[in-house]
Amino acid sequence: MAKVRGTGMAAVNYPTGMNLGGDPSQALIHATTSGSFNVVLAATDLGQGLRTVMAQIAAETLGVPYEQIVIQTADTDTGPHDMGTFASRATHRVGNAVKVAAIEARDAVLQLASEELEASVSDLELDGEGNVRVVGSPDKSLAIADLASRAQFQYGRTIAGRGVWMKPKSEVDPETGAMDPDSTQAYACTVAEVEVDTETGIVTVLSIRSAYEVGRQVNPKLVQGQIVGGAWMAVSHALYETTEPYYPSRDHRPKDFGDYLMPGPADMPAVESVVLEVPSANGPYGVKGVGEMTANSPIPALVNAIHDAIGVRIDTLPVTPEAILRALDAKQAEAAADAPAPAEEASA
Amino acid sequence: MTADLNIVGKSVARNDGTGFVTGRTQYTADLAFPGMLHLKVVRSPVHHARILGVDLSAAREVKGFVRALTHEDVPHNVYTILGLIGVEPEEEFVLAVDRVRYMGEPIVAILAETEAAANEAVAAVRLDLEELPAVFDMEEALAEGAPVVTHWGNNTFIYEGDTKRKVRLGDVEQGFAEADHVIEHTYRTSPIEHAPTETTGCIAVPEANGRYTVYTNTQAIYFSLDNTAIILQVPNNQLRFIGGTVGGGFGGKVDVIVEPLATLGAMLTGRPVRYVYTRTEEMQVSSTRSAEIITIKDGIMADGRIHARKVTALVDCGAYSRQTPYAITKLAANAAGPYRIPNVWIDAYCVYTNRTPTSAMRGFGVTWVTFAHEIQMDRIAELVGLDPWTVRFLNAHRNGDTKPHRKIVADATLIETMQAAAELVGHELPAEQRAMTSAPRDAEGGR
Amino acid sequence: MPSSVVTFQLGDREVEALVPPLTTLQSLLRGQLGHTSVKDGCRQGGCGSCTVLLDGEPVLSCLLPAEDVEGRTVTTLETLTPPDGLHPVEQAFLDHNGYQCGYCTPGMEVLAAALLERNPVPTRVEIEEAISGNVCRCTGYESIVEAITAAAATSQEAGR
Numbered sequence: 001m002a003k004v005r006g007t008g009m010a011a012v013n014y015p016t017g018m019n020l021g022g023d024p025s026q027a028l029i030h031a032t033t034s035g036s037f038n039v040v041l042a043a044t045d046l047g048q049g050l051r052t053v054m055a056q057i058a059a060e061t062l063g064v065p066y067e068q069i070v071i072q073t074a075d076t077d078t079g080p081h082d083m084g085t086f087a088s089r090a091t092h093r094v095g096n097a098v099k100v101a102a103i104e105a106r107d108a109v110l111q112l113a114s115e116e117l118e119a120s121v122s123d124l125e126l127d128g129e130g131n132v133r134v135v136g137s138p139d140k141s142l143a144i145a146d147l148a149s150r151a152q153f154q155y156g157r158t159i160a161g162r163g164v165w166m167k168p169k170s171e172v173d174p175e176t177g178a179m180d181p182d183s184t185q186a187y188a189c190t191v192a193e194v195e196v197d198t199e200t201g202i203v204t205v206l207s208i209r210s211a212y213e214v215g216r217q218v219n220p221k222l223v224q225g226q227i228v229g230g231a232w233m234a235v236s237h238a239l240y241e242t243t244e245p246y247y248p249s250r251d252h253r254p255k256d257f258g259d260y261l262m263p264g265p266a267d268m269p270a271v272e273s274v275v276l277e278v279p280s281a282n283g284p285y286g287v288k289g290v291g292e293m294t295a296n297s298p299i300p301a302l303v304n305a306i307h308d309a310i311g312v313r314i315d316t317l318p319v320t321p322e323a324i325l326r327a328l329d330a331k332q333a334e335a336a337a338d339a340p341a342p343a344e345e346a347s348a
Numbered sequence: 349m350t351a352d353l354n355i356v357g358k359s360v361a362r363n364d365g366t367g368f369v370t371g372r373t374q375y376t377a378d379l380a381f382p383g384m385l386h387l388k389v390v391r392s393p394v395h396h397a398r399i400l401g402v403d404l405s406a407a408r409e410v411k412g413f414v415r416a417l418t419h420e421d422v423p424h425n426v427y428t429i430l431g432l433i434g435v436e437p438e439e440e441f442v443l444a445v446d447r448v449r450y451m452g453e454p455i456v457a458i459l460a461e462t463e464a465a466a467n468e469a470v471a472a473v474r475l476d477l478e479e480l481p482a483v484f485d486m487e488e489a490l491a492e493g494a495p496v497v498t499h500w501g502n503n504t505f506i507y508e509g510d511t512k513r514k515v516r517l518g519d520v521e522q523g524f525a526e527a528d529h530v531i532e533h534t535y536r537t538s539p540i541e542h543a544p545t546e547t548t549g550c551i552a553v554p555e556a557n558g559r560y561t562v563y564t565n566t567q568a569i570y571f572s573l574d575n576t577a578i579i580l581q582v583p584n585n586q587l588r589f590i591g592g593t594v595g596g597g598f599g600g601k602v603d604v605i606v607e608p609l610a611t612l613g614a615m616l617t618g619r620p621v622r623y624v625y626t627r628t629e630e631m632q633v634s635s636t637r638s639a640e641i642i643t644i645k646d647g648i649m650a651d652g653r654i655h656a657r658k659v660t661a662l663v664d665c666g667a668y669s670r671q672t673p674y675a676i677t678k679l680a681a682n683a684a685g686p687y688r689i690p691n692v693w694i695d696a697y698c699v700y701t702n703r704t705p706t707s708a709m710r711g712f713g714v715t716w717v718t719f720a721h722e723i724q725m726d727r728i729a730e731l732v733g734l735d736p737w738t739v740r741f742l743n744a745h746r747n748g749d750t751k752p753h754r755k756i757v758a759d760a761t762l763i764e765t766m767q768a769a770a771e772l773v774g775h776e777l778p779a780e781q782r783a784m785t786s787a788p789r790d791a792e793g794g795r
Numbered sequence: 796m797p798s799s800v801v802t803f804q805l806g807d808r809e810v811e812a813l814v815p816p817l818t819t820l821q822s823l824l825r826g827q828l829g830h831t832s833v834k835d836g837c838r839q840g841g842c843g844s845c846t847v848l849l850d851g852e853p854v855l856s857c858l859l860p861a862e863d864v865e866g867r868t869v870t871t872l873e874t875l876t877p878p879d880g881l882h883p884v885e886q887a888f889l890d891h892n893g894y895q896c897g898y899c900t901p902g903m904e905v906l907a908a909a910l911l912e913r914n915p916v917p918t919r920v921e922i923e924e925a926i927s928g929n930v931c932r933c934t935g936y937e938s939i940v941e942a943i944t945a946a947a948a949t950s951q952e953a954g955r
Contacts, residue, residue, distance in 0.1 A: 010722035011740050011766050013686040014714060020430070020674050042569050045364070046597040047896025047933055052362045060356045071363065074569045074592030084568025086599055086708055128354040172677055174508035177515030177694065178754040181681045187761050189769035211768035213761040221359035225895055225934065232935030233710070242538035243636050243704070248485040248664075250395070250451070250703060255628045257841030257930055260543060265923040265936035274772050280759045285356045288759070292711045299715070300722030304736065307726065315723065316536040361889070368897030369885040371832025371872040375898065378831035464817075545836045545844055545898040545932050595834075595898030596932045627837035 001199040005206070008304025011189040014293035015182030016283070017089040017167055024166030025089075026080035027097040029058065029105045031159035033152045035130065035145020036068045037105065042079030043094045048291055049222040050090050056218050057095050057284055061102035062109075063126025064144055080164075088289035091218060092183060093165050095284035101163030108159045112147050184280040186288040187213040192301035193269075196309045198328060201321030203239055203306060207269045208298050213276040215288030223275060223290055230294025231271040236262045237295070238302040242318055375595050376549050376565040381620040384551070385414055387613055388466035390456040390473045391633065392448035395484075395702040396495065399446050401476035402456060410472055412465025415617055417457040419443040422612060423581035429571075429604055429670055431578070437500060440668035440705070442579055442608055448477070449497055449667035450704055452633035457609050459617060482702035486641060486662045489701050497667055497700035505665065505673050505698035513680045513698075517752045518691030520647070523656025527647030529731055535644070535720035539664070540637040541630070542709055546595020548634055549624030550606045552614035560614055561588045562607050567597040572604045579608040580615065587611070599708035603635055603670060635707035638672055639664045642683070642720040647691070652732040652739045656691035659683040661717065665698045666705040671712075673698050678713030684752045685721035686762045687743040692752035740766060741781045748788030760786040803864045805830075806874025814861040821845045821856035824871060832872040832901040836930070843929030846902035847871050853909050872901040875908055883953070884908050884946045893942030895933035902929050907943045916947055 017023050028040040039058050045051045055069040062069075073079055082094060106126070113132040114121045117140055125135050133141035151157045170180035193206040208231045217223045240261045245252050254260035279286020299317070307313050312327040367373035390402075404416050419425050419441060426438045444455045456473055460466035481495040488494055489503040497503050504511040524530050550564035566572040566589075573589040594601060606623040613621035625634060640663050647656035661679055665672035676696045684692050711718070729739040744762045751757060763784045770777050796816040803810055805828065814823055821838070824830040824847065834844035838857045845857040848870035875882050881889065884907045894900040903926060910917055910925045917925070922943050923936075931939060 008726070009736050009769070010718075010725075011686070011744075011762060011769075012718045012722065013682075013762060014711070015678070015682065018674075019677070044567050044569060044592050044594055044597075046567060046594045047894075047898075049362055049895070051364050052360065055363055056355045056358070056360060060354055063354075066355050066360050066363075069363075074590070076569055076573050076587070076589045079569075081570050082568075084566075084571050084602060085597065086567055086602055087712065172513070174510065175514065175516065176754065177513065177680055177752070179677070179681060180755050181678060181753070184759045185686075187686070187765040189762075189766045191769055191773045191775070209769070209773050211765045211772060213765045213768075215759070216356065218356050219359055220357070221892055222362075225892055225938065228935040228937050229895065229933050230935075233932075237540060237715070241540055241543075243541045243631070244539055244639070247538045247639055248701070250484055253632055254541075255631050256837055256839045257543070257627070258839065260541060260631060262543070262930070262932075264927045265940060266920070266927065268935060268937065271935065271937065272772065274768050276761065276764060276768055278759070278761045278764065285353065292714070296711050296715050296718045297722075300719045303719070303723055304726045313723065313727070315533060317538055317719065362892070365889045365892075365894070366881075368894045368900050369881065369888045369904065370876045371901040371904075373897055374831065375834075377835055378825070380826070543930075543932055544896070545834070545842055545930055546896070547836070594896060596896045598932070627839060627841070 003195050003197050004309045005193065005195045006305045006307065006309025007191060007193050008301045008308050009189065009191045010297050010300035010304060012293065012297045013185040013187045014088065014296060015185045016092050016289040017183045018087040019170050019179065019181040022166055022169040023083055023089060023093060024164060025082040025093040025097045027094065027101045027163045028080055029101040029161040031105065031148040033149045035143065035148045036070055037062055037064065038070045038072055039098060040079050041071065041073040041094060042076060042082040043090055044074050044085045046085055048226060049219060050085065052222065053091055053218045054094060054098050057098050058102045061099050062106050063128050064130045068130060088292045091287050092283045092289050095287055096165035097163040099163065099284045100165060101161035104161030105159055109144055109147055112151055112155065112157065113142050116142060183282055184215065184288050186215065186290060186293050188293050188297040190297040190301040192298055192305045194302060194305040194309055196306060196324060198310065201324035203319065203324065205235055205269050205302065207272065209272040210297060211274050211276060212290065212294065213278055214290045215280040215283050216277050216286035217275060218287060220275070226290050226294045227273045228271045231298050232263060232268055233295040234298035235268065235302065237317065238299045239318055239320065373593060375546055375593055376551065376563050377624045379551055379563055381551065381553055384620040384622055385459045385461065385613065385617060386463045386466045387610055387621050387623040388458050388470045389454045390458065390470050392451055392453040392455060394477060394479050395451050395482035396480040397448050397477040398480060399444060399448060399455065400478055403474035404456070406472040406474065407458060407469040410465055410469040412461040413458070413469045414461060415459045417443065417609065417612060419445045421616065422579065424579050427579065429575055430674065439498060450702055452704060453667070457613065459613050459621060484701050484703060486664050486699040486701060489699050497702055503700040505669050511697060513676050513696040515680045515692060515694035515752050517754065520656045520658045520691045520693040523691035524647040527655045528650040529648040530645065531648065531727060531731060532643065532645040533724060533727060535642045535723060537640050537716045537719065539639045539706065540709060542598040542600030544596030544598060544600060547625040547627060547630040548601055548606055550610050551620055551622045552610040553620040554614050554618055559586050559588055560611055561590060562611055564589060564591045564607055565594045565601055566591055566604065567594060567601045571602065572607050575604040576607045576611055580612055598710045599712060600634055603707050633704065635670060635705050637709035638675065638706040640716045642717055644720055644724045646724065646728065648728055648731060650732060652728060652734045652742050654687060654689045654728065654743050657684050657689045658693040661696040662699050663697065664701055664706065666701060666703045668705040669698055670705050670707040672706050675713035679717055681753045682714045683717040683721070686745050688745040688749045689752065694752065737766065737770060737775065737777065738781065741784060746786045746789060762786065799862055801861055801865050803866060804868040806870060818861045819857055820847065820859040820861050820864055823861040824856060830871045830873045834898055834901060836898065844899055844902045846905050846929065848905060848909050851909060851912065853906050870905065872905055875905070882908065883949050887946035887949060888942040891938055891942040891945055893939045899929055899931045903939055907946060911947055911950055915950060
């Protein structure tokens with residue numbers, strides 16, 4: 001009876017987006033006469049920070065401060081069509097649609113500015129703080145807020161943009177499975193350390209350390225939210241949760257949080273990570289997407305670490321204390337038998 | 349490129365944070381409307397049965413009872429969410445007609461003045477059911493003589509005339525013959541509940557102009573509207589869906605389960621109707637991630653290269669397939685892992701059993717095969733006497749490689765990501781692994 | 796059975812409410828009184844999203860009969876939030892992204908406020924124990940613990 005430690009790793013990739021009847025999203029942007037910009041979407045923020053990320057993309061493209069962006073979502077009477085928030089698609093597709101719309105709105109700003117400043121559009125730049133100026137002549141500058149007001153009241157012109165981004169549906173060849181199911185893929189590599197109590201079967205997760213490659217982080221702190229929350233959910237999948245503890249038997253199904261087990265705050269180790277950015281070819285500012293992948297790579301890393309600790313492979317999830325103890329018993333029984341073959345395969 | 353960006357790449361404060369930290373943000377179930385009715389559902393208490401009769405007489409006597417909805421009230425009583433994009437067949441009902449196929453399947457919806465009255469009326473409904481044999485084990489469901497769950501007679505979803513989604517690259521049997529080692533292992537996983545802290549729910553409200561507004565915590569607002577319009581046989585623009593604040597989704601709020609019945613109730617009573625899942629419904633009735641049985645057979649060369657990989661995946665979709673046929677296609681595209689393997693054979697089955705229908709969940713189609721192929725990689729390492737990092741560097745795909753589904757690899761960074769992880773944990777990689785990149789292989793396919 | 800009258804302090808105001816039998820404190824607060832920061836995650840005492848303070852002590856309002864607060868003081872996030880600005884705990888949660896979907900957040904913050912009132916410099920273990928009855932499905936708890944730690948530090952600096 002001992003506490004034994006082990007280390008395990010796993011490396012995975014995760015695709016961005018869906019291949020279900022086409023995967024489009026739209027966005028609409030218009031300037032108010034006070035120079036802020038309304039971005040109208042039907043996309044859904046699940047709490048991961050979609051409203052923030054879209055505002056950042058819009059602000060970046062329009063060259064205005066983040067605080068000048070208002071995100072409105074989700075109302076089908078005003079927001080144009082969007083497939084939904086899932087498949088790690090939102091930052092990529094909705095972000096692309098927002099960027100396209102913002103480019104059209106920005107071009108309207110630049111066009112008006114070029115007329116007022118009597119300079120060609122190619123000689124203008126955005127200062128990122130809400131002003132348009134002639135390159136090399138900082139005194140020849142106009143505030144976008146003022147341009148927006150004059151557009152409405154003096155020129156009768158709109159400062160607005162429409163954006164759509166679609167990944168077309170790709171048919172799947174019924175014989176070969178040939179298909180184009182995603183726009184890009186992100187990568188993760190996790191190393192996990194565990195300590196297994198061979199008397200109780202309880203696994204303590206000592207550390208989860210990962211590298212993630214996500215194309216581009218729009219908001220690093222929000223990416224951290226996905227990394228830590230995802231690691232927690234992975235620990236839960238690997239060691240705790242199930243709707244059918246004796247699957248495929250339907251007995252003892254949990255009905256509330258009291259019997260649907262998930263790790264609590266004291267059950268989690270520090271989650272360390274490093275994030276790489278290798279911009280994708282087709283995401284807004286090189287974005288790939290991260291929301292689902294972070295819950296995947298720690299699962300096999302943990303199970304590989306358990307094997308490193310106790311010398312038994314467990315191929316059934318979740319790896320509960322019962323599963324550990326049964327695996328250890330099976331290993332002991334095999335070792336006790338006369339057969340000289342290495343006893344290292346066991347299914348819970 | 350980062351140096352050129354002003355706001356993208358910055359950890360700016362969330363623009364919706366104040367509402368969350370003060371508790372002022374309104375979630376769907378926080379809303380209330382005058383005259384609002386409560387909808388509760390009579391659900392099958394057994395796994396598989398013929399419905400011989402439904403007796404509403406006692407329910408109608410409950411004080412506060414307003415109306416019952418049965419399958420006869422539903423204009424297009426087919427609930428098949430991929431039907432929007434032409435995925436056949438139509439297999440699930442909004443309200444059961446003559447059969448129930450899982451414990452919890454909706455049979456009757458009760459509308460009442462209060463939640464308590466609705467619950468009391470639900471309990472007063474008498475069901476006359478003839479129980480049928482049920483099947484819970486996938487391998488049993490696929491065998492001869494198994495109880496049949498579907499209405500078309502066998503327990504698999506049909507992909508273009510075949511019982512499985514296939515991926516075929518090269519020749520695996522030849523590959524196994526050429527390999528130095530052949531190993532085969534099976535991995536098993538469990539159904540998982542999304543368990544968001546906020547349960548699924550909506551409130552459907554009749555508007556003065558004859559339209560209906562549905563406040564919902566769906567993850568996909570147009571998907572929900574379009575499906576509801578089909579079920580209710582109304583023009584799409586008669587409906588307005590408002591949402592965008594979700595207390596956790598994780599894929600569990602894309603099934604369009606509550607909106608059709610609530611909206612129907614609002615249409616038939618002229619009053620707002622609230623249909624919000626209880627925690628027990630969320631736990632036991634709402635869709636789950638599928639359990640899977642994944643068998644990986646590999647032909648390995650002595651140096652650790654995977655020369656052939658055959659993956660057989662059984663995916664337990666439960667009584668109705670919902671989004672799972674799509675998950676299986678996604679699974680087939682990812683089951684062999686981010687590795688360059690010249691011979692790949694994947695068979696992925698969508699298997700019906702008499703359990704809660706499954707649907708999308710975080711990592712849909714990929715989470716479980718990821719688990720399987722990464723345990724398998726460690727087995728390969730042990731088999732040929734390599735460490736786990738080396739076997740992965742050796743097999744990692746790179747730009748220009750061909751994936752099993754024949755898409756050419758682009759934006760690859762598996763190698764760089766592993767290098768970064770090794771550095772993070774202080775694992776010293778040998779020089780040749782440190783020097784690797786995801787750049788396309790040279791003309792001879794060498795390193 | 797007839798309804799009963801329950802009189803109690805809700806923050807700094809006195810409330811007189813008419814409650815039907817079997818009304819929970821959660822139902823009273825969310826419904827009649829409009830304190831929807833009190834969430835409704837399970838009604839089984841399993842998630843903690845309904846946490847409020849009763850005479851300063853955390854209770855699960857979904858398990859408490861409304862009549863039980865007669866003559867006592869109930870605190871919700873609404874009563875803790877100042878008319879303008881933020882309570883120090885709220886500011887800390889905002890600054891440290893101690894939330895994602897926000898559904899567990901009111902319960903966590905009410906707990907944190909009660910914790911810091913009785914234990915102004917809690918250890919990490921004490922914080923973890925205090926919130927161990929509250930479910931978060933999004934954050935993995937780290938940012939919540941960080942936010943509460945930061946709130947404690949801020950309060951210490953402010954000389955509370």
